[in-house]
Amino acid sequence: MANYVKIFDTTLRDGEQSPGCSMNLTEKIEVAKQLELLKVDIIEAGFAVASPMDFESVRAISKAVQDVTVASLARATYHDIDVAYDAIKEAVSPRIHTFLATSPIHMQYKLKMNEEEVLERVREMVSYAKKYCSDVEFSAEDASRSDKAFLARVIETAISSGATTVNIPDTVGYSTPQEFASYITYLKEHVSNIDKAAISVHCHNDLGMAVANSLAAVKAGATQVECTVNGIGERAGNTSLEEVVMGIQTRKDYYDAVTNVNTRQIYRSSKLISTVTGVSIPPNKAITGANAFAHESGIHQHGMLQNRQTYEIMTPESIGKPAVSMVLGKHSGRHAFEERLQILGYQLTKEELDRAFDHFKLLADKKKTITDRDIEALLANKKVQIHETYTLERFVINSGNTITSTAMIKVKCGNEMIEKVATGDGPIDAAFKTINQITEQNFILNDYVIHAVTEGEDALGEAVVKLHLNGKKATGRAISTDIVEASIKAYLNGVNKLII
Numbered sequence: 334m335a336n337y338v339k340i341f342d343t344t345l346r347d348g349e350q351s352p353g354c355s356m357n358l359t360e361k362i363e364v365a366k367q368l369e370l371l372k373v374d375i376i377e378a379g380f381a382v383a384s385p386m387d388f389e390s391v392r393a394i395s396k397a398v399q400d401v402t403v404a405s406l407a408r409a410t411y412h413d414i415d416v417a418y419d420a421i422k423e424a425v426s427p428r429i430h431t432f433l434a435t436s437p438i439h440m441q442y443k444l445k446m447n448e449e450e451v452l453e454r455v456r457e458m459v460s461y462a463k464k465y466c467s468d469v470e471f472s473a474e475d476a477s478r479s480d481k482a483f484l485a486r487v488i489e490t491a492i493s494s495g496a497t498t499v500n501i502p503d504t505v506g507y508s509t510p511q512e513f514a515s516y517i518t519y520l521k522e523h524v525s526n527i528d529k530a531a532i533s534v535h536c537h538n539d540l541g542m543a544v545a546n547s548l549a550a551v552k553a554g555a556t557q558v559e560c561t562v563n564g565i566g567e568r569a570g571n572t573s574l575e576e577v578v579m580g581i582q583t584r585k586d587y588y589d590a591v592t593n594v595n596t597r598q599i600y601r602s603s604k605l606i607s608t609v610t611g612v613s614i615p616p617n618k619a620i621t622g623a624n625a626f627a628h629e630s631g632i633h634q635h636g637m638l639q640n641r642q643t644y645e646i647m648t649p650e651s652i653g654k655p656a657v658s659m660v661l662g663k664h665s666g667r668h669a670f671e672e673r674l675q676i677l678g679y680q681l682t683k684e685e686l687d688r689a690f691d692h693f694k695l696l697a698d699k700k701k702t703i704t705d706r707d708i709e710a711l712l713a714n715k716k717v718q719i720h721e722t723y724t725l726e727r728f729v730i731n732s733g734n735t736i737t738s739t740a741m742i743k744v745k746c747g748n749e750m751i752e753k754v755a756t757g758d759g760p761i762d763a764a765f766k767t768i769n770q771i772t773e774q775n776f777i778l779n780d781y782v783i784h785a786v787t788e789g790e791d792a793l794g795e796a797v798v799k800l801h802l803n804g805k806k807a808t809g810r811a812i813s814t815d816i817v818e819a820s821i822k823a824y825l826n827g828v829n830k831l832i833i
Contacts, residue, residue: 336590338581339374339557340574341533344606345394346377346406347571348561353780353799354610355806357830358390365394367605368401368562370680371598373574375402375428377559381420382413388420395424402468404428409458418465429462432472432500435479435487448483455487456494463495472500472535477508477516484516485523492524498531498557503546506539506569510549517553533557536572538564543572548580551590562606563614563621575599575620575652583647597653601678608713611797611808613782620652653678655705663697677705679712699814700791707793710786710812722746722832723772723825730817732760740764742821744771764821772828776800783816796823800831807831 345361345368348354356364361378368376378394379387395403403424407413409431421427433444433455440446446454455471462469471491476484488499501516508516513536521527534550534557536543547558564573578594585591603621607614616623626649649655655676661669667690674681674689681689692711697703724745732738740763743752753770757763761781769776780799785792794816798809809827813819 335585336551336554336556336588338551338555338590338592339531339533340578340592340594341375341377341404341535341557341559342368342371342373342561342574343377343535343559343571344368344561344565344574345390346379347559347567348565348606349379350567351565351570351610351612353806353808354565354612355808356609357807357833358386358393360609361390362393362397364605364609365398367598367602369398370595371602372593372595373401374557374593375404377404377406377430378421379405380407381405382407382416388416391417391420392423395421395427399425402426402428404430404470407431407462409433409454411458411461414458414462414465418462421466426468427466428468428470428498429466430470430472430500431458431462432474433458434474435484436475437480438478439475448486452486452490455490459491459494459496467497469496470498470500470533471496472502472533474502475504476501477503477513478505481516481519482523485520488520489524489526492526492530496530498533499527500533500535500557500559501550501555502535502559503537503543504535506537506543508536508546509542510545513546514549514553517550517555521554531556533559535559537566538569538571541569543570544576544580547572547577548588551577551581551588562602563612563618565606565610565612573619575603579620579647579652582651596651598678600649600653604709604713608810609808611780611782611799611810613784613797621654625649626654661693661697661703661708662701663694665697665703673705673708674712677708696793696814700793704787706787710793710795713810720829720833721825722829723768725818725822725825726750728764728818728821730760730764732763738763740767742767742771744768744825746771760817761820764817765824768821768824768828772832774802774828776802776824776828776831778824779806781820783820786812794819796820798823798827800824800827802831805831 378391381388381391391405403421405417405421407417417429459471532555534547534555536546558577560572560574562574564570581588581590726743726745729741737756738760739756741754751771753767755767757766783796786795793812795812796819807827807830809823811819811822
C-alpha cells in the first residue's frame with residue numbers, strides 16, 4: 334500500500350518571511366482559500382506572537398477555511414504557546430507547532446542550554462501545548478546538524494510528551510539527499526515510540542537541494558513534507574510544493590507514495606503567489622515556469638508530434654495549465670468567458686464573475702484578441718480586492734528628451750478630488766512624485782518592474798512596485814495596455830495597501 338504523505342504548506346509563514354514577499358490580510362485570506370482548493374493537509378498560517386498583525390492574520394485564516402488543519406508556529410515558551418492557541422482556537426482543526434534547536438552550535442550560542450536542559454524544555458512545552466490542543470507538532474530546529482543519538486532522545490521525549498508530529502528540519506540547507514535520508518532511517522530505528530507520530534521534514538534550499546532532500550526523506554519513510562508554493566522563503570527559499578507533489582505523482586513507482594493535493598490547482602496557486610508577492614516565476618522554473626512545457630528544438634518537436642511522452646513526463650493539463658490557448662475578443666459572450674475561466678481553474682462567485690466580465694469587456698475594447706495569459710493577468714489583478722483610499726481619475730504626462738518631464742494626476746479620495754503636478758527625471762519618476770504629493774507621504778520605491786504579459790504591440794503591460802513607509806512594506810501591481818497607466822495604478826495599489 335502506498336505511503337500517504339501529508340503536505341504542510343508554510344507559504345503564509347516561512348514563505349512570507351522571504352524579503353519582498355509580505356502580504357496584507359486580504360491577500361493572506363485569498364491565498365489560504367486557494368490552498369484549501371489545492372487540498373493541502375495543513376496550512377501554517379503564521380507566527381501568531383510575532384506581531385498583532387500576525388495574530389490577526391492567523392485568527393482570520395482559522396475562521397476562513399474549513400477543510401484543512403490550521404497551524405501557528407510558537408517558540409518553546411509558555412507565552413508563545415498561549416498566543417498561538419488563542420489565534421487558532423476557532424479553527425475546525427487547530428494545530429500548535431512548537432520548536433527548539435537541537436544542534437550543538439545553536440544550543441551553545443543561541444539557546445545557551447545544555448542537552449539535559451533542552452530535553453526538559455521539550456518535555457515541559459510539548460506537554461503544555463497538549464493541554465490546549467490534541468494536534469501538536471514539535472520541530473527540532475537545525476536537526477540536520479544535530480548529533481543523531483541526542484536528536485533521537487529529543488524526538489522520543491517530544492512524542493512521549495504528546496507530540497503527534499515530529500519535524501526534522503534542514504534549517505540552513507546544509508544536508509545532502511543520502512545524508513538526510515539517513516537521519517530519517519536512524520530515527521525510525523532508534524526512537525522506540527516513533528510509530529506514534531508522523532515524521533515530517535522541512536528543508537531549505539541554500540545548496541539547491543531542498544526538494545531532493547525532501548523526496549529522499551519520503552523514500553526513507555517521512556509522512557509529511559513542509560513546503561511553500563513556488564519555493565518562496567528565507568534566503569534561497571524552501572522546498573517547492575509543486576515540485577515535491579509532482580515528483581511523488583510522476584514517480585509513484587519509485588517513491589510508492591501519494592498525496593491528497595489537487596494537482597490541477599497547482600498552476601493557479603503558483604500564479605496567485607506570484608501576483609500577491611510581486612515575485613515573477615522564472616521561465617525555466619520546474620513545473621510552473623513558462624518554458625516547462627515548451628519545445629523549440631526540431632528533434633523535440635518531431636518527437637512530440639509522434640507521441641507527447643517522448644519529451645513530456647507529465648502534461649500541462651495535470652497541473653491545471655491548458656495545453657491549447659483559446660483566443661477571445663470583444664464579440665465573445667459571457668458563456669464563452671465563463672467556460673474559459675473554468676478551464677483555467679478559476680472558481681468565482683457570481684459577483685466576482687460579473688466584475689471580471691466587465692473588466693474583460695473593457696480590455697476587449699482595447700485589444701484585438703485576448704489570450705489565456707491576458708485573462709490570467711486580468712483575474713490575478715482584480716480577484717484580490719483591497720479597499721482603495723485613492724482611486725485614479727485621470728492623468729496627463731508631458732515628457733521628452735528636450736523638456737523636463739511633468740505629471741498631472743487627479744485622484745478620488747472619499748468624496749474629495751485631489752489634483753497635483755510634479756516634475757521628475759522621466760515620466761514615471763514624475764508620476765510617482767506626484768502621488769507622494771497627493772498623499773502627503775514620502776513613500777520609498779524599492780523596486781519597479783514592468784513587462785509585457787503577452788506578445789504583440791497591443792500587449793498588456795504589467796507593472797509591479799515595491800514600496801515601504803515607516804518600516805512597513807507593500808507590493809503594488811496593475812495592468813494596462815498603457816504602461817504609464819499601469820505604473821501609476823501599481824503605485825497607487827501599493828500606497829493603498831500601506832495605508833490599510
